[in-house]
Amino acid sequence: MPRTGDALLTPTLTDHRPRDYTGSIERPPWRTGSLVYGAILGGPLALLILALFDAGRLRAPAGTAQRIAAVCVACLVASVTVARLLGLDAGGRLVVGLFGLLAFVPVRRSLLPADRIRAMYAPDDDEAVVYESIFAVTVGVVFFSLLVTVLLDAIVGEVL
Amino acid sequence: MTADGPRGEGSDRLEGLRAAAELSPDNHGLRLVLVEALVSEGFGEEALDHLQALSDAGALPDAELVPTGRLALQHGRLQLAARCVEAARRRGIGEGVQPLQRALEDALTDGGITRRVASEGPDPDDDEDDDDDRFGREDGEAASLGLRALDPDAHATFADVGGLADVKEAVHRTIVLPFQRPDLYERYGRRAGGGVLLYGPPGCGKTLIARATAGECGLPFFNVRIEDVLDPYIGVSERNLHAAFEAARAQAPCVLFLDELDALAYARRKQRGGGARPLVDQLLQELDAIGSDNRQLLVLAATNAPWDVDDALKRPGRFDRMVFVPPPDATARERILEMKLDAPPTAPDVTPQALAQRTPLFSGADLEHWVERAVDQAIDEALRKGGADVPVTNAHLDHALATLAPTTLDWLGTARNYVEFANESGRYDDVLAYLDSDEVKAARGSRRRFLGGRGGGS
Amino acid sequence: MSTSSADAGALELARHYLLVDQPQSALDALAARQLDLDDPEVWAVRGWALLDLDRHEDAADTAREALGRWPDDVDFLRLLAVAEAQRDRLAEAEDAILAALAVEPDEPDLLATYADVLTRGVQLDEAGAVLDRAAEVAPDSTVVLRLRLNLAYASGHDDEARALAHELLQHDADDYQGHVMLGALDLDKLKLGDARERIGTAVRQDPASLRGTTQQLRLLGNPLMWPMWPIQRFGPGPVWVAAVATIFGLGAAGLGTAQAVAVVVWLVFCVYSWTVPALVERRLEREDW
Numbered sequence: 001m002p003r004t005g006d007a008l009l010t011p012t013l014t015d016h017r018p019r020d021y022t023g024s025i026e027r028p029p030w031r032t033g034s035l036v037y038g039a040i041l042g043g044p045l046a047l048l049i050l051a052l053f054d055a056g057r058l059r060a061p062a063g064t065a066q067r068i069a070a071v072c073v074a075c076l077v078a079s080v081t082v083a084r085l086l087g088l089d090a091g092g093r094l095v096v097g098l099f100g101l102l103a104f105v106p107v108r109r110s111l112l113p114a115d116r117i118r119a120m121y122a123p124d125d126d127e128a129v130v131y132e133s134i135f136a137v138t139v140g141v142v143f144f145s146l147l148v149t150v151l152l153d154a155i156v157g158e159v160l
Numbered sequence: 161m162t163a164d165g166p167r168g169e170g171s172d173r174l175e176g177l178r179a180a181a182e183l184s185p186d187n188h189g190l191r192l193v194l195v196e197a198l199v200s201e202g203f204g205e206e207a208l209d210h211l212q213a214l215s216d217a218g219a220l221p222d223a224e225l226v227p228t229g230r231l232a233l234q235h236g237r238l239q240l241a242a243r244c245v246e247a248a249r250r251r252g253i254g255e256g257v258q259p260l261q262r263a264l265e266d267a268l269t270d271g272g273i274t275r276r277v278a279s280e281g282p283d284p285d286d287d288e289d290d291d292d293d294r295f296g297r298e299d300g301e302a303a304s305l306g307l308r309a310l311d312p313d314a315h316a317t318f319a320d321v322g323g324l325a326d327v328k329e330a331v332h333r334t335i336v337l338p339f340q341r342p343d344l345y346e347r348y349g350r351r352a353g354g355g356v357l358l359y360g361p362p363g364c365g366k367t368l369i370a371r372a373t374a375g376e377c378g379l380p381f382f383n384v385r386i387e388d389v390l391d392p393y394i395g396v397s398e399r400n401l402h403a404a405f406e407a408a409r410a411q412a413p414c415v416l417f418l419d420e421l422d423a424l425a426y427a428r429r430k431q432r433g434g435g436a437r438p439l440v441d442q443l444l445q446e447l448d449a450i451g452s453d454n455r456q457l458l459v460l461a462a463t464n465a466p467w468d469v470d471d472a473l474k475r476p477g478r479f480d481r482m483v484f485v486p487p488p489d490a491t492a493r494e495r496i497l498e499m500k501l502d503a504p505p506t507a508p509d510v511t512p513q514a515l516a517q518r519t520p521l522f523s524g525a526d527l528e529h530w531v532e533r534a535v536d537q538a539i540d541e542a543l544r545k546g547g548a549d550v551p552v553t554n555a556h557l558d559h560a561l562a563t564l565a566p567t568t569l570d571w572l573g574t575a576r577n578y579v580e581f582a583n584e585s586g587r588y589d590d591v592l593a594y595l596d597s598d599e600v601k602a603a604r605g606s607r608r609r610f611l612g613g614r615g616g617g618s
Numbered sequence: 619m620s621t622s623s624a625d626a627g628a629l630e631l632a633r634h635y636l637l638v639d640q641p642q643s644a645l646d647a648l649a650a651r652q653l654d655l656d657d658p659e660v661w662a663v664r665g666w667a668l669l670d671l672d673r674h675e676d677a678a679d680t681a682r683e684a685l686g687r688w689p690d691d692v693d694f695l696r697l698l699a700v701a702e703a704q705r706d707r708l709a710e711a712e713d714a715i716l717a718a719l720a721v722e723p724d725e726p727d728l729l730a731t732y733a734d735v736l737t738r739g740v741q742l743d744e745a746g747a748v749l750d751r752a753a754e755v756a757p758d759s760t761v762v763l764r765l766r767l768n769l770a771y772a773s774g775h776d777d778e779a780r781a782l783a784h785e786l787l788q789h790d791a792d793d794y795q796g797h798v799m800l801g802a803l804d805l806d807k808l809k810l811g812d813a814r815e816r817i818g819t820a821v822r823q824d825p826a827s828l829r830g831t832t833q834q835l836r837l838l839g840n841p842l843m844w845p846m847w848p849i850q851r852f853g854p855g856p857v858w859v860a861a862v863a864t865i866f867g868l869g870a871a872g873l874g875t876a877q878a879v880a881v882v883v884w885l886v887f888c889v890y891s892w893t894v895p896a897l898v899e900r901r902l903e904r905e906d907w
Contacts, residue, residue, distance in 0.1 A: 008747055009719050009732075011712055013739045018706040036855035040862075061740050104855060112774040114740050120772060121706070121738050123672075237624065387647070392630040426638035429792060430823065436637045467825055468639065574826040581814065581832060582822035604905050 019059065021122050023130040029057035029118070030134040032111045037134070039104040042142035043079060043096035043149055048072035049141050050134070051107045058114035067110045075103035080149065080156050096149060174201055181210070188219040204235050212240055220247070226256040233263055317375040321368060323492025330483050331356070331373055335458065339377045339413070355447060355459045355478050357421065359466040360485035361571035363525030365492075366462035367419060369485060373460060374415035382408045382416045386423045389439070398442040405446045405457075413456035418443075421461040421479075422468040430468065440470050447478045464571065466588075467578055474587070484590035487523050487568045489599065490516045496524050500531040504538065505551040515557065520603040521566040533560035572600075625651050632663045641670035658688055665697045669704070677701040681714075692718045692728070699731055708739045726756035733765045742773050760789055767799055776803055794823045801831065808851040810839055833902060842898050846891060861887075 020026040035054065039047040051068045079099035088095055177194040184190055191210050198207035211228045214220045220228060229244035241264050248257045318328050335356055338345045358366040367383075374381035382404070389400045401424075408416040418424055425440045447459065461479055463469055473479050488496060497512035519527065534556040542550040572595070579592045594600060628651040635644035644667040653660045661684040668677035681698035685691060695718035702711035715732045722728060729752035736745035746769060752762045763786055770779040780803055786796035801816030817831055837843060838850065848857045861884045868877035 006723065008744075008751060009716055009723065011709075011716065012736070012741050012744055013708040013712045016706075016708040016739055018708075033853050033855070036853070036858065040855070040858060059740065101855060101859060109774065113742060113772050116774065117738060117740055117772045120768065386634070387627075387631050390627065390631050390634055392626045423635060423638050423640055423643065429790070430639065432637055432639075436634060467822065570826070573829065577821050577829065577832050578825035581818040581835075582825065584818075 027057055028130045028132040029054050031131050032108050032115050034134040036104050038138045038141055039100035040097045042145040043100040044072045044075035044103045045148055046141045046145035047100050047103050047107060055111060058111060058118055060111060060114035064110050068107050071106050072103050075099045080152050084156055173197065188214055204231060208232055208235055208237055208240065215240065215243060222251055222253055225253060226260055229260045316368060316372045318372050321372050322495025323489045327369060327483060327485050331369065334481050335373055336376045356481045356483060357466065357479040358460065358462045358483050358485050361487055361523060361568035362464045363523035363567065364485050364487050365524055366485045370417045370460045370462060380411050380414040382414060384416065385419050397439050401439065401442050402446065409457055415458045415460055418461040421463040422465040425470045425473050427468055427470045444472055482587065486594050487521050493519055493522060493527060496527050500528055504535050505549055507551045507553040510552060510554055520599060521568050523568050526566050530560055530564055625653050629653060629659060636663055636667055641667035662693060669701055674701045674704040690721055692721050696728060696731055699735065703735050703738055708735055711735045724755045726752045726759050727761055730761045730765050737769055737772055742769060745769055764795055771799060779803060792819065792823065794820050808847060836902055837899055840898050842894055846895060849891060
């Protein structure tokens with residue numbers, strides 16, 4: 001097909017694969033609002049893991065994953081540093097949870113377009129838009145992220 | 161272009177004639193020779209196209225009118241056949257016209273339903289003056305378009321409609337009684353006539369109810385369908401619709417039935433492009449009897465989608481009376497099943513009453529489809545057994561039922577949406593009452609119950 | 619060779635059925651006659667009827683076959699693009715629409731279709747740029763306005779979406795998309811009365827659609843769902859924060875009994891929120907057609 005030299009009219013969707021709305025071929029995404037449980041209980045690291053997976057399932061563009069990573073890493077570093085500086089150990093969980101929640105707001109905002117577009121353009125069928133339950137994954141990711149956060153906390157403690 | 165034979169395989173002579181006719185389209189004599197050659201080679205459709213062109217040009221000789229009419233009838237070209245009959249009568253040709261006319265009338269009345277033959281344009285054989293109606297047609301010419309009323313004695317009546325007692329009562333009260341007791345109603349300032357819109361799921365007997373209404377009133381019944389009205393030429397569709405109304409008025413009192421009203425009068429604000437708007441405007445004018453007289457003209461209409469009908473048609477004086485025709489109740493289903501199971505051999509334990517109880521929300525068409533599938537299975541079994549008669553059993557019916565779902569479910573789901581969220585006017589309270597009825601509540605979740613075999617056809 | 623009058627009548631009937639939103643009847647009318655396949659109108663009516671019936675693959679096949687006869691026909695390219703977009707085959711859709719734009723680069727409908735394809739692919743900045751160009755060419759186009767509305771909602775710019783929906787309603791007070799969008803926005807904010815009114819107006823236009831939305835309205839309007847209002851309105855995050863803060867605050871204030879009660883209430887609420895909505899949804903499904 002002939003193409004004009006117009007930058008606006010050059011292909012950008014060459015790698016797109018059709019979405020599987022029913023969940024029979026691909027794993028369905030999680031509801032973006034449900035990521036908050038991981039964010040509060042597991043902090044920015046848990047949120048990072050869950051959000052990156054969700055972004056992949058929602059077919060969010062590459063820029064979304066980068067934004068999510070930047071926000072979560074920044075909040076993770078900040079949470080560990082602040083907890084350390086405040087000398088919080090038992091209360092460190094609270095700091096982690098607060099920074100997790102802080103990260104959740106922009107992360108959810110980043111995922112919102114992909115989530116809305118998936119719902120808007122789903123086939124017109126009551127059962128078309130399927131979401132997967134996040135409960136089991138959240139539990140696993142929270143445990144993992146807490147372990148990593150403790151390790152990170154120890155490393156930061158050595159450095160500081 | 162359609163052909164009823166292989167193209168390009170005719171004789172050299174035929175090809176030569178075709179080429180010559182293309183070069184000299186105004187040479188009518190040559191065209192007639194070509195027609196003769198085409199007919200002898202079996203190219204009837206192509207021959208009719210040329211005869212059509214000759215008729216349009218007013219160049220069809222007297223001697224060719226009846227043979228052309230016969231050929232047209234053979235190929236289902238009823239419009240051309242009707243024009244040939246009309247032209248032959250006007251020119252005083254006697255031989256062969258009567259049998260042709262009878263054959264045409266038989267073809268026009270199919271299964272008791274009148275067919276409407278649309279005009280293709282002004283008849284060049286018609287040298288009568290222009291007349292008093294605004295499309296330049298006489299009332300008689302409307303009849304020459306082929307609109308024929310169904311003989312009232314051949315109508316169904318309410319006795320032929322099983323069940324649906326509420327619908328019959330509503331129709332009787334709003335339509336039949338005013339016709340039977342005009343004196344009483346006039347004393348209260350009410351006249352017979354007007355418009356009534358029957359609506360409901362497809363295949364539930366709206367057309368039958370309309371015919372039965374005509375039968376109860378003892379009136380002629382004109383059936384006008386969208387395909388009988390539409391024409392590709394600008395303005396002709398509107399003219400056809402006007403002609404249909406004029407023909408009905410000429411035979412008033414009568415019932416004029418407009419099927420698929422949503423196709424004829426789709427809401428103007430929903431239309432994509434304005435192509436169908438003039439037809440809606442024309443229908444409004446006809447109902448308002450502008451320049452005409454609708455006394456003793458009862459207009460019935462039917463639709464599966466009353467919410468798609470232009471709102472102007474539902475205003476007072478037009479189709480302001482709406483009657484909901486629900487899926488057949490148990491009594492009606494039993495009656496339908498009795499009729500459908502009358503012909504094939506059935507096992508003694510096959511009882512329509514029991515079968516009717518198992519098929520809530522099934523339309524008449526669904527029941528017919530169900531029985532057909534069961535009969536097919538019995539026939540297959542008979543063939544496997546070497547041709548011996550195998551009666552239709554409950555097993556056959558069970559097996560067929562497992563593959564079907566009522567086609568009314570979609571309509572009911574849509575209607576439920578409408579009455580729940582958009583029925584402020586109360587216009588569809590009948591549907592609301594139906595959805596709240598015990599039979600329907602008991603049938604809720606039917607979609608999932610029948611999920612294993614959704615089919616039903618259209 | 620000219621089409622016979624019966625064929626012309628069949629095509630006219632099919633075209634009419636398409637105009638009045640009865641695509642199956644349009645297909646039936648086409649099937650009743652063996653029509654002239656050299657008439658692009660026959661292919662166009664068939665293709666758009668198949669699309670309206672959600673037979674997207676068949677519509678795409680029809681468009682491809684037509685393009686085999688009339689390559690670079692813009693209308694068939696657009697049909698192909700729309701059909702493939704509905705199947706979420708966005709690469710193919712983009713290819714088709716760019717081929718059409720190569721022929722008519724400033725046609726606003728084509729640009730709008732391309733913007734829709736890009737929006738489906740979550741390329742929102744690119745979609746916005748294409749719509750800007752379409753708006754330059756056709757500033758008063760409602761097609762462009764509709765796509766802008768979709769884009770604003772998809773991007774999460776709810777205030778902008780609301781304003782655009784109202785602008786659409788100024789063109790036509792009964793506009794379906796305008797009411798649907800406002801209804802969706804009201805539903806997100808749990809303004810159920812307003813949402814019901816908006817959705818009701820949209821349903822009046824097309825009662826067969828919005829089944830998912832009306833079901834959601836029924837769900838949210840069910841009395842058993844009233845305790846869920848905070849979570850539905852604000853989301854689980856803020857509600858959890860408020861609950862946890864309340865519990866810790868009561869403890870910090872030395873109100874041990876109140877704190878214990880708050881913990882119990884919160885636990886009960888959690889169990890309720892995890893079980894009751896699913897049960898209500900299941901009950902509504904059983905009552906549905």
